[in-house]
Amino acid sequence: MAIQVVSSLEHNALRIRAARSADAVIQKLNALSLPWPANWAEIFGAERPLILEIGFGTGVFLRHLVRQHPEANVIGLEISNQCLLKAERMIAREGLNNLRVIHSRAETALYHLFEPSTLSEVVINFPDPWFKRDHGHRRLMQRDTLDAIVSRMQAGAMLYLATDIVEYAEMSSELLAATPQLMNRLPGQWADMLPGRVVTKYEAKARAEGRDCMYFVYQRNAIPAPVIPVIKELAMPHIVFQSPLSPDEIRAAFRPFDAHEGDIYVGFGEVYRGRNGLLFEIHAAEPTIDQHAALLLTPHGHTANEYTIQLSTIGHPRPTQGIHIAVNALHQWIAGLSEATTVIQKKLAE
Ligand SMILES: C[S@@+](CC[C@H](N)C(=O)[O-])C[C@H]1O[C@@H](n2cnc3c(N)ncnc32)[C@H](O)[C@@H]1O
Incomplete structure (x- = not known):
């Protein structure tokens, strides 16, 4: 019994030490403390195409993106400290030099950190799980935020969206169809499955609970986007x-x-x-x-x-x-x- 206690204490100490060393390597990034706009080439130490995942949760899809795109810099946005910590440890443990995670609401990052026409891909997996049509003002997929996303995408950039809420899919479908800068890359308005995708934690839960998932694939064309300059900070008042x-x-x-x-x-x-x-x-x-x-x-x-x-x-x-x-x-x-x-x-x- 005593031996077990010691070994579990040692095990915990090792875990804490490992976590601390991972934390020490990865500098925490926050939209409120980064320069506006952020200097991505400086953050990554190299200028590469930029891929953005909004609300990455456990980080499964971030890792998938990094493996799929070694030629790109991948940025994950989250508001959950726990998810950020987990991803920071994954970056340190696996030496993922082309992945960084930012503590930020999507809206803050889109308007303050990214310059127009800089993103080569945007991924949004299962946003707004509590969506109800009448609670529209707080959802991610809405006109203003989609315009900001479109403005930050380069011509040819891809936009991937997944949801397990039929109403959310219908609302997103209407919004995307009313966006002339985006072209639907699927034969229908959405797909029930996308080949080659990794399954995220939320997606697995949705499927286990019997809900179908709906996937959107859109591509940015060359039609000019609404002009949305980076919001910079003002002089000290x-x-x-x-x-x-x-x-x-x-x-x-x-x-x-x-x-x-x-x-x-x-x-x-x-x-x-x-x-x-x-x-x-x-x-x-x-x-x-x-x-x-x-x-x-x-x-x-x-x-x-x-x-x-x-x-x-x-x-x-x-x-x-x-x-x-x-x-x-x-x-x-x-x-x-x-x-x-x-x-x-x-x-x-x-
Ligand atoms: C339903 S979970 C999906 C997580 C993950 N994408 C998956 O498929 O497992 C939604 C995630 O988005 C994050 N989130 C919610 N609102 C956000 C916002 N405005 N900006 C960035 N992340 C947000 C939440 O913290 C949560 O981790």
Whole structure:
């Protein structure tokens, strides 16, 4: 018994050591910290055609893509940390130099990381497993996201989609048929089987539970795509203003509030008193990116009652349109507390 305990402890220690060494080799990549657009040749150490898999899950299909395309660089996108860790270990263990995985929502990567006409293949296996037609706004296959995918594909690039939900297949079929930049490469609107495909974990589960799978194969033609430039980060926003109120008075008046501008939403959560001013917790939700960050209100220089509002470096947020809206909204709210508030200087996107 004692021997068994020791050996299982040793086994665990070995597993942890192996996992740590794998983690040490593979640098974690995140859409929120990579340059916009990303420099793929630098990340891979070589310029090669780019293949993208969205929502790779266990990574079975990523490995298949790497084996099928040794001439390409393969990029996997996931939002699940567990899936990312598993794939990072697989990359380190198997020395897959032409595979990298990125912690990112598909939308964030498509709009911020990839330049137009750069992808040679896009694979989407079993997205949105809880799909219901009336929950349309959060699904991957929708006009805006498909336009972004099409814009990032080169002429001749392939798009593969698989689903086990008949309604999802019907909705995707309508969407794809209404995309003049894509040509259906199958005799019917979808196929029940694709020769040479590896079976993913979700696909095996769907089949075991008796659901049919539907596969789409489309190819990008040379018709120009909607113009969707890479969304880059903006300059750091700030406002310098004068207010008769002290930081403690501003803090005492604070209640959580929201601000909206177009399709951008900013929520203000809590305010904290620091040594040198106030820290406001914010959530900036934009169609392509979601950031939890903080704004700082600090005394400006040594002049009494002059303050600066700027972005805190906590969490390394990116200065996007939503962050600019947040800085402006905080200033507007403070200005609403006292008519004697005046702006001295500001750097904000229009
Ligand atoms: C149903 S699973 C399919 C996984 C895998 N492709 C397979 O066939 O086994 C969907 C996967 O997509 C990921 N996912 C969901 N929404 C995503 C998004 N917006 N961007 C990137 N990945 C996403 C989930 O974390 C999950 O791993």
